[in-house]
Amino acid sequence: MSIAVFGASGATGKRFIVAATKAGIPLRLHYRTASTDTAPPLATVVVGALSDPTAVREVLRGTSAAVVLFGPRSGTSDIFCAKATRAIIDCMRTQEQRRLLVMTGAAIGPLADNVSMTMRATTMAFRRFTGEERVDDRADQERVVRNSRLDWTLVKPPRLTDNGAGETYRAEVDLEVGLRSSISRDTVAAFLLDEIATPRFVEKTVYVTGANAPS
Numbered sequence: 001m002s003i004a005v006f007g008a009s010g011a012t013g014k015r016f017i018v019a020a021t022k023a024g025i026p027l028r029l030h031y032r033t034a035s036t037d038t039a040p041p042l043a044t045v046v047v048g049a050l051s052d053p054t055a056v057r058e059v060l061r062g063t064s065a066a067v068v069l070f071g072p073r074s075g076t077s078d079i080f081c082a083k084a085t086r087a088i089i090d091c092m093r094t095q096e097q098r099r100l101l102v103m104t105g106a107a108i109g110p111l112a113d114n115v116s117m118t119m120r121a122t123t124m125a126f127r128r129f130t131g132e133e134r135v136d137d138r139a140d141q142e143r144v145v146r147n148s149r150l151d152w153t154l155v156k157p158p159r160l161t162d163n164g165a166g167e168t169y170r171a172e173v174d175l176e177v178g179l180r181s182s183i184s185r186d187t188v189a190a191f192l193l194d195e196i197a198t199p200r201f202v203e204k205t206v207y208v209t210g211a212n213a214p215s
Contacts, residue, residue, distance in 0.1 A: 007070030065099035082140035116178035
């Protein structure tokens, strides 16, 4: 098994790389610009624009699954998530690759019934603060994935943290998610690796939280 990672330079991407490397899984990592990070021994680094099909194909080449972990960063106005995800999907179809896991967020897109009322109110405020275009781009990204005709899984965590020592996860399509819900990036990485190894949520949207996190 080998895994293509898009969003390797982000906080969650870095934790996924650490977890996969500890598990001895070869990786192909995408960076939009040259990274100063030292690549793990089992990793191949590809540098190029997400709009460049040659670079995207090279990241995907020979892999068993693709994990998409990128998202908008604070301080930037880039609107790219839906378009970049569509480019990855197009290349996967061309190369007859099937398994795709995409992380968005519990507050992205139309809010399901399992999202609490307090979180709904906070999401409305977040939408006004962040800007309609950026929020809509993430919702479009989810639609692109659901319409991909691949073996996709949308992973929707709530607030991400960096303190996951000893944490386990809960993962369900209708998991209750509230304003206090959280999950560490390390625990998200563990879920992604488990889902790749033993698929449970193919063509499903799954919410994940820390097992002991309040809702």
